[in-house]
Amino acid sequence: xxxxxxxxxxxxxxxxxxxxxxxxxxxxxxxxxxxxxxxxxxxxxxxxxxxxxxxxxxxxxxxxxxxxxxxxxxxxxxxxxxxxxxxxxxxxxxxxxxxxxxxxxxxxxxxxxxxxxxxxxxxxxxxxxxxxxxxxxxxxxxxxxxxxxxxxxxxxxxxxxxxxxxxxxxxxxxxxxxxxxxxxxxxxxxxxxxxxxxxxxxxxxxxxxxxxxxxxxxxxxxxxxxxxxxxxxxxxxxxxxxxx
Amino acid sequence: xxxxxxxxxxxxxxxxxxxxxxxxxxxxxxxxxxxxxxxxxxxxxxxxxxxxxxxxxxxxxxxxxxxxxxxxxxxxxxxxxxxxxxxxxxxxxxxxxxxxxxxxxxxxxxxxxxxxxxxxxxxxxxxxxxxxxxxxxxxxxxxxxxxxxxxxxxxxxxx
Numbered sequence: 001x002x003x004x005x006x007x008x009x010x011x012x013x014x015x016x017x018x019x020x021x022x023x024x025x026x027x028x029x030x031x032x033x034x035x036x037x038x039x040x041x042x043x044x045x046x047x048x049x050x051x052x053x054x055x056x057x058x059x060x061x062x063x064x065x066x067x068x069x070x071x072x073x074x075x076x077x078x079x080x081x082x083x084x085x086x087x088x089x090x091x092x093x094x095x096x097x098x099x100x101x102x103x104x105x106x107x108x109x110x111x112x113x114x115x116x117x118x119x120x121x122x123x124x125x126x127x128x129x130x131x132x133x134x135x136x137x138x139x140x141x142x143x144x145x146x147x148x149x150x151x152x153x154x155x156x157x158x159x160x161x162x163x164x165x166x167x168x169x170x171x172x173x174x175x176x177x178x179x180x181x182x183x184x185x186x187x188x189x190x191x192x193x194x195x196x197x198x199x200x201x202x203x204x205x206x207x208x209x210x211x212x213x214x215x216x217x218x219x220x221x222x223x224x225x226x227x228x229x230x231x232x233x234x235x236x237x238x239x240x241x242x243x244x
Numbered sequence: 245x246x247x248x249x250x251x252x253x254x255x256x257x258x259x260x261x262x263x264x265x266x267x268x269x270x271x272x273x274x275x276x277x278x279x280x281x282x283x284x285x286x287x288x289x290x291x292x293x294x295x296x297x298x299x300x301x302x303x304x305x306x307x308x309x310x311x312x313x314x315x316x317x318x319x320x321x322x323x324x325x326x327x328x329x330x331x332x333x334x335x336x337x338x339x340x341x342x343x344x345x346x347x348x349x350x351x352x353x354x355x356x357x358x359x360x361x362x363x364x365x366x367x368x369x370x371x372x373x374x375x376x377x378x379x380x381x382x383x384x385x386x387x388x389x390x391x392x393x394x395x396x397x398x399x400x401x402x403x
Contacts, residue, residue, distance in 0.1 A: 010362065011338045012331070013319055017268075020321065055341060057362050084345025085360060087352035105342045106267035 003027045003120060004045055008038035008064065009053035009082065014105075018051050021109030025122040035059025039067055042074055049120055051112070054083045054094070065097050078119045082107070126173045133162045139179075142244070143170055144237060145199070146181040147192065156195045163199060167206045178203060179240045182214035188221050200227050211240040248299065248401045251354060253347075253382045257303070257395050260346035261386055264339055269318040271388050278385035278394060284308055289332055289367040291340030295348045297358025301399035303344040304373060305336060311391040312336055312367075329367070337363035343395060356401075 005027050007018040019029040030045060032038040036059045042050065050068070054061040061081060069075045081094050081102040094102055101115045116122060137144045145163060148155065170176070180199055185192055203210040212222070212233050219233035234240035258275035265273045287309035294302050307315065309332065316335040317324040341363045348360045366373075375381070378398040386393045 011334055011341075013316070013334050013338050016320055055345070055360055055362055084342045085349045085352075086346065087349030089352055089357070090349065105338075105345065106264045108267055 003049065003122065004047040005029045006032065006038060006041055006045065006047040006050045008032045008035065008050065008056070008061065010034055010056040011053070014053065014082070017109055018112065021112050022116075022122075024125060025113075026125050027122065033058075035061060035064030035067075038064050042068060042077065043071070046073070047077060049116065050077055050079045052079050052081050052099075054081060054085070054090075062094065062097070065094070065099065069098055080112070080115055080119070133159070135159055136162065136166060138175075139237060139241065141175055142177040142179055142241060143175055144179045144181055147185050147195075149184040149186050151185075151191075153191055156191050160195055160198055164202055167202060167208065170208065171206065176207070177209045177211075177244050179211045179213055179237055181237055181240075182212065182218055183236075185214070185218070188218055193221065193225070196222070197225065197227055200231075209244055211243055213237055213240050248356070248379060248399065251351075251380075251399075253380060253397050253399065254384055256347055256350045257343065257382070257384050257397055260343045261305075261384070261395055263346075264342045265386075265388070268339070268342070269315055271315075271318060273386040273388045273393070276385045276387060278383040280383060282383055282385060282394060283372055284392070284394060285370065287367075287369045288312075288371075289336045289365060290373060291333075291336035291338075291363050291365045292373075293340050293344030293363045294361040295344065295351065295358040296361070297356065297402075299351055299356040299358055299399055299401055301378070301397065302375070303340060303347055304396045305340040305343060306394040306396065307336060308391065308393075309367065311388070311393060314391075315339070333365040333367060337365045340365075347397065 005022055007015050007029055009015050010033050015031045022029050030041055032041050034056045052061045052064060065079060078100040081099045082105060083090065083102060084105045086104040100119050103112060103115060135146055200210060212231050213236060214233050222228035222231055262273055265271045284306050288306060289309055289312040290304050290306045292302050292304040312332040313324055313327045316327045316332045319335050345360055348358060351358055375398050378400050380399045382397045384395045
């Protein structure tokens with residue numbers, strides 16, 4: 001299960017360093033700029049871990065920690081404090097408030113991860129599946145199949161075979177979304193339609209979510225087939241991504 | 245309580261600045277004695293944090309705008325030409341927070357309890373920060389390759 005981490009710091013740079021530190025692991029990092037925002041996100045998302053700065057405007061980290069510990073549904077979320085102040089009084093104060101650990105800035109992302117691993121288990125991210133041919137790419141967690149502008153029967157047969165093999169590697173990597181990008185196809189002939197119908201059928205069998213990108217003409221063609229009559233056509237990969 | 249005039253402010257600043265540059269930016273800087281009249285000319289960015297309590301004071305980190313951009317790129321893991329001005333300000337503010345936080349901790353441990361402000365950042369061309377009436381005022385110059393930067397400390401005993 002993806003671990004949810006809340007990074008609360010008024011510095012965009014520090015939030016970025018924290019996010020980057022977790023990027024190799026199966027984690028979702030959400031960010032807040034101050035204690036008020038942090039409390040609100042903590043209540044909404046119930047993160048598995050909070051990385052909390054002390055010196056912040058609006059509401060500082062010590063105040064946020066106090067409020068967090070006062071809420072029964074949030075008080076057990078482990079907190080690692082980040083502080084620029086290493087003085088013993090400061091450290092004693094935050095330790096007494098029930099933080100699980102603290103880090104004195106300056107710090108490196110790897111040092112933060114070492115501390116986190118003592119509190120929660122971090123699972124490395126699954127490696128991206130190997131791409132079967134130049135027509136395939138990965139955008140975020142979505143596999144994109146971009147059909148070439150002109151293609152003959154042999155090329156389309158090769159793409160179909162690669163596609164079916166890629167479904168297996170996608171399943172292993174935990175990917176379940178595909179965008180078929182046909183914007184560059186110059187001629188929508190029966191060979192292209194046959195490939196598209198085959199992709200639709202394979203996606204349905206593998207329970208993979210499919211979206212189309214292409215011209216309005218392609219949309220009209222696809223309306224004529226029972227298998228594809230309910231699909232909408234998106235103008236761009238970015239637009240298609242938003243429809244999942 | 246230590247006598248404030250005996251605190252090694254230059255040593256505190258030099259160590260914490262070197263540590264921040266080394267850890268956060270993977271950059272080596274060497275500290276040097278600064279001329280009391282030293283100022284950075286041209287376009288520059290200055291990050292300051294204040295501390296208040298039994299002692300009051302400020303720590304200001306002065307860097308040229310261009311070096312600020314190089315520092316921001318190093319800290320954020322980006323290319324220099326991708327860096328926006330607000331990212332330079334954020335990084336210089338954070339560096340001053342870390343240097344100031346370390347100084348504040350040293351002061352507290354030496355018997356001068358105080359609290360730290362959030363950083364403020366000023367950027368512009370050919371401006372000068374003047375501050376009067378302090379018991380101690382130290383300037384420390386830092387060099388990374390050809391780039392010269394400066395950390396300035398102002399401090400006064402109150403209690």
